[in-house]
Amino acid sequence: MTESETSIVPRTLQVALGERSYPIHIGAGLLGDPAWLTPYLAGRQVMIVTNEAVAPHYLARLKAGLPSDAMVRELVLPDGEATKTLASVGLVWDALLEAGFNRRCTLIALGGGVIGDMVGFAAACYQRGVAFIQVPTTLLSQVDSSVGGKTGVNHPLGKNMIGAFWQPRAVLIDTDTLRTLPAKELSAGLAEVIKYGLIRDAEFLAWLEDEMTALRALQPEALAWAIERSCRLKAEIVAEDETEQGVRALLNLGHTFGHAIEAHQGYGQWLHGEAVGVGMLMAAELSHRLGWLNAGDVERTASIIAAAGLPLEAPADMGVEDFLTRMRLDKKNVDERLRLILLEALGRAVIHDQTPRELLEELLTAFPRS
Amino acid sequence: MTESETSIVPRTLQVALGERSYPIHIGAGLLGDPAWLTPYLAGRQVMIVTNEAVAPHYLARLKAGLPSDAMVRELVLPDGEATKTLASVGLVWDALLEAGFNRRCTLIALGGGVIGDMVGFAAACYQRGVAFIQVPTTLLSQVDSSVGGKTGVNHPLGKNMIGAFWQPRAVLIDTDTLRTLPAKELSAGLAEVIKYGLIRDAEFLAWLEDEMTALRALQPEALAWAIERSCRLKAEIVAEDETEQGVRALLNLGHTFGHAIEAHQGYGQWLHGEAVGVGMLMAAELSHRLGWLNAGDVERTASIIAAAGLPLEAPADMGVEDFLTRMRLDKKNVDERLRLILLEALGRAVIHDQTPRELLEELLTAFPRS
Numbered sequence: 001m002t003e004s005e006t007s008i009v010p011r012t013l014q015v016a017l018g019e020r021s022y023p024i025h026i027g028a029g030l031l032g033d034p035a036w037l038t039p040y041l042a043g044r045q046v047m048i049v050t051n052e053a054v055a056p057h058y059l060a061r062l063k064a065g066l067p068s069d070a071m072v073r074e075l076v077l078p079d080g081e082a083t084k085t086l087a088s089v090g091l092v093w094d095a096l097l098e099a100g101f102n103r104r105c106t107l108i109a110l111g112g113g114v115i116g117d118m119v120g121f122a123a124a125c126y127q128r129g130v131a132f133i134q135v136p137t138t139l140l141s142q143v144d145s146s147v148g149g150k151t152g153v154n155h156p157l158g159k160n161m162i163g164a165f166w167q168p169r170a171v172l173i174d175t176d177t178l179r180t181l182p183a184k185e186l187s188a189g190l191a192e193v194i195k196y197g198l199i200r201d202a203e204f205l206a207w208l209e210d211e212m213t214a215l216r217a218l219q220p221e222a223l224a225w226a227i228e229r230s231c232r233l234k235a236e237i238v239a240e241d242e243t244e245q246g247v248r249a250l251l252n253l254g255h256t257f258g259h260a261i262e263a264h265q266g267y268g269q270w271l272h273g274e275a276v277g278v279g280m281l282m283a284a285e286l287s288h289r290l291g292w293l294n295a296g297d298v299e300r301t302a303s304i305i306a307a308a309g310l311p312l313e314a315p316a317d318m319g320v321e322d323f324l325t326r327m328r329l330d331k332k333n334v335d336e337r338l339r340l341i342l343l344e345a346l347g348r349a350v351i352h353d354q355t356p357r358e359l360l361e362e363l364l365t366a367f368p369r370s
Numbered sequence: 371m372t373e374s375e376t377s378i379v380p381r382t383l384q385v386a387l388g389e390r391s392y393p394i395h396i397g398a399g400l401l402g403d404p405a406w407l408t409p410y411l412a413g414r415q416v417m418i419v420t421n422e423a424v425a426p427h428y429l430a431r432l433k434a435g436l437p438s439d440a441m442v443r444e445l446v447l448p449d450g451e452a453t454k455t456l457a458s459v460g461l462v463w464d465a466l467l468e469a470g471f472n473r474r475c476t477l478i479a480l481g482g483g484v485i486g487d488m489v490g491f492a493a494a495c496y497q498r499g500v501a502f503i504q505v506p507t508t509l510l511s512q513v514d515s516s517v518g519g520k521t522g523v524n525h526p527l528g529k530n531m532i533g534a535f536w537q538p539r540a541v542l543i544d545t546d547t548l549r550t551l552p553a554k555e556l557s558a559g560l561a562e563v564i565k566y567g568l569i570r571d572a573e574f575l576a577w578l579e580d581e582m583t584a585l586r587a588l589q590p591e592a593l594a595w596a597i598e599r600s601c602r603l604k605a606e607i608v609a610e611d612e613t614e615q616g617v618r619a620l621l622n623l624g625h626t627f628g629h630a631i632e633a634h635q636g637y638g639q640w641l642h643g644e645a646v647g648v649g650m651l652m653a654a655e656l657s658h659r660l661g662w663l664n665a666g667d668v669e670r671t672a673s674i675i676a677a678a679g680l681p682l683e684a685p686a687d688m689g690v691e692d693f694l695t696r697m698r699l700d701k702k703n704v705d706e707r708l709r710l711i712l713l714e715a716l717g718r719a720v721i722h723d724q725t726p727r728e729l730l731e732e733l734l735t736a737f738p739r740s
Contacts, residue, residue, distance in 0.1 A: 090456065097527035125495070128522060128533045152498060157467035163498045164534060 010036075011228045015147055015235050020167040024146050026227050028220040030174040031135070032064040040170040042131035043104035046070045049092055049119045050110035053079040054137050057180050062110055062135060073099045077115075081268060084114045084153050086162060092122035106131040106169070112138035113145050117163070120151030124166035134168045137177040139189025140273055143196070143230035146171045148238050159267070175223040183216075187309035188273025190215065191254075191280070193226050194304055196233040198280060199250045202347025204229050205304070212307040250349045253341040254279030260326035264318050277310035286355065286363045287343040297346050313370035320364040380406075381598045385517055385605050390537045394516050396597050398590040400544040401505070402431040410540040412501035413474035416440045419462055419489045420480035423449040424507050427550050432480055432505060443469045447485075451638060454484045454523050456532060462492035476501040476539070482508035483515050487533070490521030494536035504538045507547040509559025510643055513566070513600035516541045518608050529637075545593040553586075557679035558643025560585065561624075561650070563596050564674055566603040568650060569620045572717025574599050575674070582677040620719045623711040624649030630696035634688050647680035656725065656733045657713040667716050683740035690734040 010027025030036045046066060050059055055076045066072055075095045077083045096105065107130060109119035116134050123132035136142045152163015178186060190212075197205030207225075208215075214222040234251065241248040258279030262270055284301040287293045293301075302312055338360060339353045380397025400406045416436060420429055425446045436442055445465045447453045466475065477500060479489035486504050493502035506512045522533020548556060560582075567575030577595075578585075584592040604621065611618040628649030632640055654671040657663045663671075672682055708730060709723045 086456075086460065093525060093532060094527070097525055097531060121495075125491075125522075125532050125534055127531060128520065128535055150498065152495075155463060155467055157464070161467060161497060162463060162495050164495055165498055 011224050013228055013231055013235070015167075015231075016239065017149075017167060020149075022168055022170050024171040024173065024228075024231055026142075026173040026175070026224045026231075028175045028224070030172055031058060031176070032061040034065050034067060036172050037062075037065045037108075037133065037170075038067050040131070040133050041067070041070070041106045042169070043102075043106070044069060044071050045099070045101045045105035046072045046108060047092070047096055047099065047101065047105060048072065048074045048108045048110055049077065049115060049122070050074070051077050051079040051083060051115055054111045054115075054177075058110060058135075058137060058177055062108070071099075073101075081114055081154070084118050086153055086155070088118050089122045089125075089153055092119065093126060096122075096126055101126075103127045103130055106133060108133045108135060110135045110137065111141075112136065113141040116141050116145045117151050117160075118153050120166050120168065121153055121163050124151055124164040129166065132166065132168045134171045136171065136173060138181055139178060139186055139227075140192055142173045142227050143189060143192050143234070146173065147231050147234040173227060175218070175220050175227070178218055178223065183309065184271060184274075186216065186218075188271040188277075190308035191273035191277040191305070191310055193230050194308060195251075195253050195276065195280060196230045198284075198301065198343060198346060199253050199341070199349035200233050200237070200347060201229070202345070204233070205347055209300070209304055209307070212304065216309065246351075249351050250341055253343075253349050254281075254283055256327055256340055257282040257323070260323050261315060261318065263326050264322050265315055270315075274311055277305045277308070278312065278314055281305055281312060282314075282363065282367055283340065283342055285367060286340070286360065289359055289363060290342065290352075290355065292342065292344050293346070297343075300346065311370065313368040316369045318369065320361060323364050324361075381594050383598055383601050383605070385537075385601075386609065387519075387537060390519075392538055392540050394541040394543065394598075394601050396512075396543045396545070396594045396601075398545045398594070400542055401428060401546070402434040404435050404437060406542050407432075407435045407478075407503065407540075408437050410501070410503050411437070411440065411476045412539070413472075413476070414439060414441050415469070415471045415475035416442045416478060417462070417466055417469070417471065417475060418442065418444045418478045418480055419447065419485060419492070420444070421447050421449040421453060421485055424481045424485075424547075428480060428505075428507060428547055432478070441469075443471075451484055451524070454488050456523055456525070458488050459492045459495075459523055462489065463496060466492075466496055471496075473497045473500055476503060478503045478505060480505045480507065481511075482506065483511040486511050486515045487521050487530075488523050490536050490538065491523055491533050494521055494534035499536065502536065502538045504541045506541065506543060508551055509548060509556055509597075510562055512543045512597050513559060513562050513604070516543065517601050517604040543597055545588070545590050545597070548588055548593065553679065554641060555643075556586065556588075558641040558647075560678035561643035561647040561675070561680055563600050564678060565621075565623050565646065565650060566600045568654075568671070568713060568716060569623050569711070569719035570603050570607070570717060571599070572715070574603070575717055579670070579674055579677070582674065586679065616721075619721050620711055623713075623719050624651075624653055626697055626710055627652040627693070630693050631684060631688065633696050634692050635685055640685075644680055647675045647678070648682065648684055651675055651682060652684075652733065652737055653710065653712055655737060656710070656730065659729050659733060660712065660722075660725065662712065662714050663716070667713075670716065681740065683738040686739045688739065690731060693734045694731075 013024045107119055107123040109116045123130050149165045149167045151166050152160050155161040197208055211222045254276045258275035261275040284298045288298045337353050338355045341349055342352045344350050380395050383394045477493040479486045493500050519535045519537045521536045522530045525531040581592045624646040628645035631645040654668045658668045707723050708725045711719050712722045714720050
């Protein structure tokens with residue numbers, strides 16, 4: 001008996017979006033059990049899209065969870081951000097049309113955020129929209145892309161520039177898929193989990209402090225709970241602000257600094273979650289300099305980020321001006337308003353646009369580099 | 371003083387779609403008057419997309435109707451159905467990103483159905499959706515694409531296979547743009563206008579019989595009224611059936627026969643409206659054979675189609691089997707159910723799936739060829 005077979009009853013979270021509502025099922029060993037996929041198929045035509053890293057581990061198991069009369073096609077693309085392009089979407093459309101699939105077909109995205117975003121966009125635009133099921137296999141995609149309906153691909157002139165809002169019919173999260181995830185990527189996913197605690201849920205943050213070892217050891221109950229709570233927190237925020245005008249910006253805690261790091265190092269050098277981890281610590285430090293967090297709060301933030309296996313220092317070669325330029329706050333934009341997500345307390349983030357520029361520059365000067 | 375300047379007050383029709391509601395403004399001389407465009411711009415960034423046939427006539431006039439502080443870019447693509455591709459959509463996205471346009475930009479589609487459908491799709495997917503204004507310059511696009519929100523492009527393996535539902539912020543119909551439309555295309559647009567009368571509005575059909583000469587002479591008041599009534603009838607039908615399950619199928623009167631003609635002749639040989647004109651007459655003939663229309667009704671149908679300058683005969687080289695094959699009713703599909711849009715009376719179309727196959731074959735044998 002494998003560990004997953006001893007596991008807890010799967011958890012289900014309903015994302016409430018009127019007639020576009022859908023469930024997120026979370027548990028160990030869900031893949032391969034027809035109970036979790038069959039109810040969400042629009043018809044018999046099923047196209048599974050995955051990548052070369054995921055397919056050898058989970059494609060056969062996923063197919064075992066489809067009804068025997070399904071007409072199943074599969075498309076296996078290269079792994080990595082380079083797959084998140086219009087060319088890949090074109091391959092999906094070609095495959096759908098070559099298979100003669102109609103409006104009642106279902107696309108299943110088996111993989112991480114790249115596959116989920118790209119396949120979701122393919123589904124959004126095939127015959128003006130077909131059914132789509134997400135089976136995210138990385139912790140980051142499980143806690144981030146499962147909620148919000150954002151799909152899309154990169155353009156040579158900008159990331160995520162082409163896309164659509166398109167909701168899945170269901171999200172199926174099998175925590176067993178994390179067993180083959182590189183530890184570094186598990187840590188990167190944990191950065192986003194910690195983020196939900198920091199911005200909105202002090203109780204969850206305390207739970208994460210207690211359970212971080214269990215999470216990194218892939219203990220199924222701990223994982224399922226962390227994923228469910230993260231998805232629930234994101235769903236609450238998205239429901240309060242579908243059009244991304246206000247509170248949804250809180251989800252960007254750590255992202256302004258983090259994007260600066262990612263962009264400066266060249267995308268793909270630092271994992272997104274690693275950069276966000278450092279960015280959240282920078283936000284906590286700045287919040288301390290504003291008098292909101294005390295030294296102990298910053299220490300707790302650093303400790304949990306470290307416990308997740310994430311770096312605590314910014315890149316050695318990144319100077320203050322490098323940060324300001326990437327944050328569009330360089331000398332050409334002296335009038336640009338600082339708009340940052342900061343922490344009034346652990347578990348309570350705010351959008352703040354009154355940070356004195358000097359304070360930001362002090363932080364950027366003092367923050368440790370490695 | 372040109373004729374347009376003597377014209378009537380523009381008509382406005384509101385398409386009711388909740389928060390996605392938008393107006394259709396119809397009149398002569400609207401292009402070039404800032405009153406009709408300015409209220410619908412999302413911000414200062416404006417991208418006009420048009421084609422080489424339309425640009426020399428109307429691009430400058432359209433630009434004169436934009437506010438002086440607008441940042442205007444333009445993209446002029448080749449004329450014709452070959453422009454309705456993902457490659458063209460890619461050119462629009464390239465141009466938007468090269469111009470640095472953000473989510474508050476506005477796309478304006480200046481041209482016929484190809485430009486409208488393609489640019490609408492580009493708007494639907496640029497940064498997950500930006501504002502879009504339609505300025506249709508053919509009668510067909512004015513009475514068809516103005517309502518319904520269907521956008522998209524062709525794929526080598528199928529027409530309109532890739533697309534999205536995306537509503538414009540406004541539709542601006544300047545009947546003066548019909549002055550440069552080839553007479554054949556005006557007639558093709560009139561086929562769709564007649565269709566609205568046949569399926570749902572006997573009074574409008576009678577009005578069209580009286581005013582066909584005025585319409586073909588481009589009399590502005592008659593044009594504006596015909597366009598408004600057509601758009602209103604389509605809007606009513608779409609509102610009753612947004613998801614295209616029921617009554618919306620009535621819009622396909624004449625299209626099953628018409629598509630068979632277009633496909634058999636090779637798309638682009640017959641104009642869509644020409645094929646639909648013959649198809650509507652075939653539907654009227656079949657309705658007569660079912661005992662619904664009398665001989666006088668069929669005669670009226672033929673007369674108004676002829677008065678619009680449209681052909682009344684199917685292609686000489688198209689046999690009964692050619693029709694059946696294109697309608698997917700050939701020998702391989704003997705069990706296929708006939709599902710046709712027919713006329714219970716002039717002004718009252720129905721979806722009918724009980725036509726005896728022999729009756730259809732009799733019609734196809736007897737219908738005149740040229």
